Amino acid sequence: MEGEPTLRLRIFNLNCWAIRYLSKRRQQRVRLIGDTLRQEGFDLVLLQEVWSEQDYDELKVKLAGSYPFSHYFRSGVIGSGLCVFSRFPILDTFLYQYSLNGYPYMLQHGDWFCGKSVGSRAGVRAPLLSLSLQLHAEYCRDKDAYLPHRLVQAWELAQFIRHTSKAADVVLLGGDLNMHPEDVGIRLLRGWTGLQDAFADAMHFEGCKNGCTLVPDNCFTDKSELLSFPLGIRIDYILYKAISSFTVKCEELKTTTGRAPGTDIPFSDHEAVMATLHIQRQGQPAGATLGTADPALADVVTEARAEVGAGLRAARRQRYSSGRMAVLALLLLLLQAAAALATLAGLGAEQPFPKLSFCLLAFLALGVLVLATGLHLFHTMEVKMLHGTEDQMWMVLRALQERP
Amino acid sequence: MEGEPTLRLRIFNLNCWAIRYLSKRRQQRVRLIGDTLRQEGFDLVLLQEVWSEQDYDELKVKLAGSYPFSHYFRSGVIGSGLCVFSRFPILDTFLYQYSLNGYPYMLQHGDWFCGKSVGSRAGVRAPLLSLSLQLHAEYCRDKDAYLPHRLVQAWELAQFIRHTSKAADVVLLGGDLNMHPEDVGIRLLRGWTGLQDAFADAMHFEGCKNGCTLVPDNCFTDKSELLSFPLGIRIDYILYKAISSFTVKCEELKTTTGRAPGTDIPFSDHEAVMATLHIQRQGQPAGATLGTADPALADVVTEARAEVGAGLRAARRQRYSSGRMAVLALLLLLLQAAAALATLAGLGAEQPFPKLSFCLLAFLALGVLVLATGLHLFHTMEVKMLHGTEDQMWMVLRALQERP
Numbered sequence: 001m002e003g004e005p006t007l008r009l010r011i012f013n014l015n016c017w018a019i020r021y022l023s024k025r026r027q028q029r030v031r032l033i034g035d036t037l038r039q040e041g042f043d044l045v046l047l048q049e050v051w052s053e054q055d056y057d058e059l060k061v062k063l064a065g066s067y068p069f070s071h072y073f074r075s076g077v078i079g080s081g082l083c084v085f086s087r088f089p090i091l092d093t094f095l096y097q098y099s100l101n102g103y104p105y106m107l108q109h110g111d112w113f114c115g116k117s118v119g120s121r122a123g124v125r126a127p128l129l130s131l132s133l134q135l136h137a138e139y140c141r142d143k144d145a146y147l148p149h150r151l152v153q154a155w156e157l158a159q160f161i162r163h164t165s166k167a168a169d170v171v172l173l174g175g176d177l178n179m180h181p182e183d184v185g186i187r188l189l190r191g192w193t194g195l196q197d198a199f200a201d202a203m204h205f206e207g208c209k210n211g212c213t214l215v216p217d218n219c220f221t222d223k224s225e226l227l228s229f230p231l232g233i234r235i236d237y238i239l240y241k242a243i244s245s246f247t248v249k250c251e252e253l254k255t256t257t258g259r260a261p262g263t264d265i266p267f268s269d270h271e272a273v274m275a276t277l278h279i280q281r282q283g284q285p286a287g288a289t290l291g292t293a294d295p296a297l298a299d300v301v302t303e304a305r306a307e308v309g310a311g312l313r314a315a316r317r318q319r320y321s322s323g324r325m326a327v328l329a330l331l332l333l334l335l336q337a338a339a340a341l342a343t344l345a346g347l348g349a350e351q352p353f354p355k356l357s358f359c360l361l362a363f364l365a366l367g368v369l370v371l372a373t374g375l376h377l378f379h380t381m382e383v384k385m386l387h388g389t390e391d392q393m394w395m396v397l398r399a400l401q402e403r404p
Numbered sequence: 405m406e407g408e409p410t411l412r413l414r415i416f417n418l419n420c421w422a423i424r425y426l427s428k429r430r431q432q433r434v435r436l437i438g439d440t441l442r443q444e445g446f447d448l449v450l451l452q453e454v455w456s457e458q459d460y461d462e463l464k465v466k467l468a469g470s471y472p473f474s475h476y477f478r479s480g481v482i483g484s485g486l487c488v489f490s491r492f493p494i495l496d497t498f499l500y501q502y503s504l505n506g507y508p509y510m511l512q513h514g515d516w517f518c519g520k521s522v523g524s525r526a527g528v529r530a531p532l533l534s535l536s537l538q539l540h541a542e543y544c545r546d547k548d549a550y551l552p553h554r555l556v557q558a559w560e561l562a563q564f565i566r567h568t569s570k571a572a573d574v575v576l577l578g579g580d581l582n583m584h585p586e587d588v589g590i591r592l593l594r595g596w597t598g599l600q601d602a603f604a605d606a607m608h609f610e611g612c613k614n615g616c617t618l619v620p621d622n623c624f625t626d627k628s629e630l631l632s633f634p635l636g637i638r639i640d641y642i643l644y645k646a647i648s649s650f651t652v653k654c655e656e657l658k659t660t661t662g663r664a665p666g667t668d669i670p671f672s673d674h675e676a677v678m679a680t681l682h683i684q685r686q687g688q689p690a691g692a693t694l695g696t697a698d699p700a701l702a703d704v705v706t707e708a709r710a711e712v713g714a715g716l717r718a719a720r721r722q723r724y725s726s727g728r729m730a731v732l733a734l735l736l737l738l739l740q741a742a743a744a745l746a747t748l749a750g751l752g753a754e755q756p757f758p759k760l761s762f763c764l765l766a767f768l769a770l771g772v773l774v775l776a777t778g779l780h781l782f783h784t785m786e787v788k789m790l791h792g793t794e795d796q797m798w799m800v801l802r803a804l805q806e807r808p
Contacts, residue, residue, distance in 0.1 A: 071799075074792035075785075091803065093796055094567050097501070163498050167570030355760050363767040381479075388478035392497055395475075399495065 007279040008251075012042040013174035013238050015213075015270040017220065020052045024220060025265065030055045032260055033267050034062040037085065041066050042274070045085040046174035049268075056083050096160050098153045147185075148311020150178065151304050152389045154185035158192040159392070169246045170279055171195065173239040176270065181234055188304045191297040192396075195239040198250045198275045207255030208232060213271040217258030220269035238275045245282045252276040298400045305393040312386040319379035326372035332365040411683040412655075416446040417578035417642050419617075419674040421624065424456045428624060429669060434459045436664055437671050438466040441489070445470050446678070449489040450578035453672075460487050500564050502557045551589075552715020554582065555708050556793045558589035562596040563796070573650050574683055575599065577643040580674065585638055592708045595701040596800075599643040602654040602679045611659030612636060617675040621662030624673035642679045649686045656680040702804045709797040716790040723783035730776035736769040 017023050018030055030050075037045055037059075045067060050056050056072045063070070067085035073095050074080065084090070154177075165171045173195060179185045181197070189195065199211040208215050212232030214225060226232060242248045254274040260267045336358065343353050421427050422434055434454075441449055441463075449471060454460050460476045467474070471489035477499050478484065488494070558581075569575045577599060583589045585601070593599065603615040612619050616636030618629060630636060646652045658678040664671045740762065747757050 071795075074788040074795070090799070092563075092566075093799065094563050095792065159496075159498050162496075163568040356763060359760060359763055359767075363763075384478040384483060388499065391475075391478070395494070395497065 009044065009277045009279060010040075010042045011172065011174060011238060011275045011277065012037065012040070012045045012272060013236060013274070014046075014267055014272040015048045015176040015236060016050050016055075017268040017270065018050050018052065018055050026055075029265065029267060030058060032263060032265070034059050036260060036267070037063055038066050041087075043087045044172070047083050047085075048176050049081045050083050051078055051081045059083075059085070094164070096156070098156050148308050148314075148386060151185050151188065151307050151311075152385060154179070154189045155192075155304065155308075155389055155393065158189050161193045161195070165193075165243055169242065169244050170248055171241050171243060172277075174237070174273070176236050178235050184300065184303050184307065186237075187300045190239070191300045193241070195241050196248075196250075198238040198240060198253050198273075198277075199234070202250040202253035202275070204252045205254075207253070208257050208271060210234060211253070211255060211273075213255060213273060214269070215258055215271060218266045218269060218271065219258070220266055222269070236270055236273050238273050240275075240277060242279070247280050247282055249278045249280075250275055251278050298397060301393055301397050301400070305390055305397070308386055308390050308393065312383065312390060315379050315382040315386055319376060319383055322372045322375035322379055326369055326376055329365045329369035329372060333362065333369065336362050336365065413448065413681045413683060414444075414446045415576065415578060415642060415679045415681065416441065416444070416449045416676060417640060417678070418450075418671055418676040419452045419580040419640055420454050420459075421672040421674065422454050422456065422459050430459075433669065433671060434462060436667060436669070438463050440664060440671070441467055442470050445491075447491045448576070451487050451489075452580050453485045454487050455482055455485045457483070463487075463489070498568070500560070502560050552712050552718075552790060555589050555592065555711050555715075556789060558583070558593045559596075559708065559712075559793055559797065562593050565597045565599070569597075569647055573646065573648050574652055575645050575647060576681075578641070578677070580640050582639050588704065588707050588711065590641075591704045594643070595704045597645070599645050600652075600654075602642040602644060602657050602677075602681075603638070606654040606657035606679070608656045609658070611657070612661050612675060614638060615657070615659060615677075617659060617677060618673070619662055619675060622670045622673060622675065623662075624670055626673070640674055640677050642677050644679075644681060646683070651684050651686055653682045653684075654679055655682050702801060705797055705801050705804070709794055709801070712790055712794050712797065716787060716794060719783050719786040719790055723780060723787055726776045726779035726783055730773055730780055733769045733773035733776060737766065737773065740766050740769065 014033065016030070016033060018026050020026065023029075033047075045063075047059075050059070050072075053072060060070050063085050067087055069086045069088065069090045071084050071090055071093050073082040073093070075095060075097055080095070161171060161173070171193075177186060177189075181199075190197065199205065205211065208217075209231060211234045213234055213236035214221055215232035216223065216226055216230065238253070240248050240250070252275070255271045256267060257271070258266060340358070418437065420434070420437060422430050424430065427433075437451075449467075451463075454463070454476075457476060464474050467489050471491055473490040473492065473494045475488050475494055475497050476483075477486040477497070479499060479501055484499070565575060565577070575597075581590060581593075585603075594601065603609065609615070612621075613635060615638045617638055617640035618625055619636035620627065620630055620634065642657070644652050644654070656679070659675045660671060661675070662670055664676075744762070
């Protein structure tokens with residue numbers, strides 16, 4: 001950005017909900033998204049839930065003229081679903097996979113299989129770190145079993161930003177954070193990184209009320225998610241911050257309003273978020289902007305740490321009960337082996353040996369043993385990661401308290 | 405380091421081989437390591453393979469006086485085994501888990517269960533980024549099935565260092581890289597990050613010939629690993645680089661020589677590596693030191709990319725064959741279900757139905773189905789990660805070739 005006093009950057013962010021065979025009118029919507037992006041000519045497009053590489057390839061071909069640089073982040077069984085299109089060169093990419101991301105056995109909640117991650121790219125003429133990401137979904141707000149996992153992800157995301165952003169001039173984050181603006185995870189992320197919310201800071205706003213991105217007017221939105229929030233919820237964000245001698249201002253923020261401009265169907269079950277940012281070089285470096293030393297930050301970290309601690313206790317209980325189940329199955333197998341040996345040795349030969357039920361029981365015990373051992377290993381990893389995060393948070397809390 | 409012209413930093417690095425129940429004379433060796441570290445008073449101690457938290461706690465208590473700051477990195481089922489002791493405050497920690505780390509079903513090669521990772525800590529008075537790590541073990545040099553995984557790890561490690569080191573003055577890396585100095589993974593790591601090898605640059609060296617860290621004189625070393633290398637091999641390293649306006653020089657490098665100083669048993673099956681570094685402030689910033697634009701770098705990345713490509717093809721074959729196995733098992737189950745239904749419908753009632761063998765076969769088919777599906781999912785993830793790494797390497801190669 002040398003010699004250029006102001007850069008105006010237009011950003012487009014959308015959770016595309018493009019799951020093959022499952023998402024309604026997927027191909028039509030992907031075409032529509034591609035057409036709109038080509039016409040509008042943004043500078044940077046951050047997309048989530050583009051689960052099929054075929055859809056990405058289609059978009060890439062269509063957008064080659066206006067967005068010559070793009071990247072698709074591969075991870076997990078299905079993929080990360082994250083991709084980026086840019087008018088400016090992408091110099092480098094980096095994918096960080098969260099250490100915890102739901103449970104493989106919760107098949108109906110597919111998060112584990114997606115390898116949720118944060119894709120980071122550096123480039124756009126000046127050192128600009130932009131991140132595209134999606135955090136673990138919230139399936140039930142009242143009894144949210146995934147809150148500790150989402151908090152670990154928010155924490156790892158914040159740590160990732162703190163550790164990778166230092167050479168950047170500006171950090172940009174667009175994604176489906178699956179958290180309401182006042183949730184502890186968002187407060188943790190924003191407090192610990194100093195990221196600003198484009199919606200809160202926009203000089204001009206146009207779109208759904210309160211910047212909501214899951215709204216009842218969208219025909220694809222699952223209405224059961226909005227039962228407690230009839231006006232909609234805001235879970236898709238564009239966040240930003242200036243690092244070195246720059247200032248960033250959000251000139252304008254827009255969301256779609258239940259349908260794509262000029263048509264009658266929406267882009268996705270989420271609304272798109274579009275921001276126009278003004279990036280300006282300041283005379284003097286802004287100084288240490290990493291980590292707001294705000295006294296409220298210690299409270300947020302304490303609150304998040306308590307939630308992670310609750311998750312840790314739950315994971316320890318699950319580890320214990322799956323371990324106990326494995327031991328019981330093993331005991332049953334040993335008992336059966338003893339019975340079989342006794343029969344072979346000629347004991348109880350006067351009674352017929354119940355071969356079929358013996359085999360059924362043995363296979364059942366073996367199945368339970370394998371499953372319970374797998375669960376035990378998985379919950380052991382979960383305990384390690386939650387414990388590690390709790391430790392890191394404690395270290396940060398101690399440092400915050402020692403600061404003058 | 406403001407106002408201080410030179411800092412002399414003494415570093416100790418050791419793969420401790422402290423596996424409960426498996427490693428020989430573990431407790432005695434951990435006590436010995438603790439006593440030596442307390443007497444010697446290093447500035448920074450990087451340990452690997454401290455698998456039991458109990459051993460870490462014992463060391464922590466013993467070293468509390470001379471190394472008031474420490475951290476244990478938790479990950480995977482067993483743990484990362486990584487820990488750090490420091491005379492200077494640890495300001496922040498960050499754990500990065502490699503996306504690929506062996507196969508869960510290779511139980512005899514325990515890498516997958518350890519959650520191999522790189523633990524990074526920032527601190528030591530000045531912004532110093534120090535890393536402690538271990539890469540995937542090499543089990544058979546001639547037919548090294550894990551080479552692509554180790555290359556992905558070396559690449560991710562290099563990317564991690566490039567992305568997180570920019571705010572540091574000095575980067576220090578100590579660990580068991582499980583690679584010989586001339587291996588492609590080491591050349592990739594060093595070429596792409598600009599890290600210098602303390603052994604190659606040391607003004608004074610004392611220890612095993614060629615800096616070897618697996619030597620025949622060590623009574624715990626597995627002699628079969630040294631069949632092709634009777635003089636020993638060097639796989640434990642201390643690497644470093646200066647980032648901003650600093651210079652780093654290695655004044656002295658030492659290794660133990662098959663036994664710990666003053667006793668008759670070694671610390672571990674690996675030799676310890678001890679470096680004395682001189683860190684000095686320069687008048688002027690050294691400029692862009694990230695990524696040596698060396699033309700040889702493109703060759704190294706090309707070579708590594710070819711190996712990753714070979715791994716990708718092997719992973720695709722395994723994904724295909726496990727998928728085919730799952731389909732066959734499913735077909736067998738369906739056939740059995742059809743046979744059972746036919747019998748229930750009264751067909752073939754003149755012959756007795758072979759219940760026992762029917763059950764056995766059904767359970768076998770079910771077992772194969774579950775196993776093959778699991779393998780298929782695992783190899784799908786492997787393909788994604790290898791493909792993603794190949795892509796990243798390609799992007800870097802393009803950028804290297806476009807550079808003047």
